[in-house]
Amino acid sequence: MRAAFHQQLDALAASIADICQLAGSAMQKATQALLQADLALAEEVISCHDDIVLRTRRLEEAAFTVLALQAPVASDLRAVLAALKNVADAERMGALALHVAKITRRRHPQRALPEEVHGYFAEMGRIAVSIGHDAKDVVLSGDPQKAARLDADDDAMDDLHRHLFTVLMDKEWKHGVAAAVDVTLLGRYYERFADHAVEISRRMIYQAGGTGTAVGQA
């Protein structure tokens, strides 16, 4: 019974790791589409999101089955509930990549971003992919070193986000309010993408008995 339970728990973790990776890949493509005003790529991100949603629903059903059939208690129960929270965060990461792709589609054939901030978003996109990988690794391994790498990536994302705002607020901003609105929303999407990955990571480290904050408190 316990061996079966742990197999099922590992299967849940593997599926969550896959969604983290998919979300990172979606954010990579969404960023490329954004920077190059590539409508086909944006549409690809938008249509691939259904796969993330479908995987999320399947995972929730799998977790439901584990709870119903195994009736775990104590740390086993906490592990399944943490997996359910991780699924929700991973799905949200995918949804944020979707939002980026939708802004690209809305502005096409124009580019949503002025040249001046391309570098910021290229770098935020690069970090998002790295964060997707990190989240996958932490979910699979519970390794505090990988969680620390993810936290460092999150700090880098926050720094970029803050700098982006100073660029926006600068008197020299010559790209008008419409571009500022897009940059504001896009910046928020990347920042939230990283936040959700951090929540997954802290939850895993807490589960593993590490020094992260309590489940859900991150």
Place this chain on the structure above:
Amino acid sequence: MRAAFHQQLDALAASIADICQLAGSAMQKATQALLQADLALAEEVISCHDDIVLRTRRLEEAAFTVLALQAPVASDLRAVLAALKNVADAERMGALALHVAKITRRRHPQRALPEEVHGYFAEMGRIAVSIGHDAKDVVLSGDPQKAARLDADDDAMDDLHRHLFTVLMDKEWKHGVAAAVDVTLLGRYYERFADHAVEISRRMIYQAGGTGTAVGQA
């Protein structure tokens, strides 16, 4: 055993309803603080958020205990898992009120909003309170009529949000980029506040066997 289970489930629902109401009240105060650049009121919202977080953690623990001791299956298990998702949405509603209060604090003693958009935010604040009430009612009653009222409020919020963007994008916008950034973020916070309430409501109606979408799909 089943009577005890249903008592516990009712207690969970009552606590979730309380958090919805608290989040609505926090958004009301945050809106008032925003419109009047009232720092003391913004600080009140910020410090009250700890109470919402504490209630959320207690609720998660209560749900954990129900699962561990009662090992519910089938629709009973789904009800507890839906309650856990509702808690997360209600907590997020509170966090969005917190974000509004923090923008007010950051801009103090200046007002974050140009006079021109005061009316929009006053109305979005009014709707947020109504949505908090509606969500409370739907959680307690599972009443589809109350869910329909909440959906109507959400539609009204979306309309206001869209209009707000047309005001921002208008060539006549004379308040600069910094104000546009604040208005963009604030608009997003109110819109997301309503989204989370809609998710709670649809989940409750689905639980009650109504016509809402599946748990988590809203």
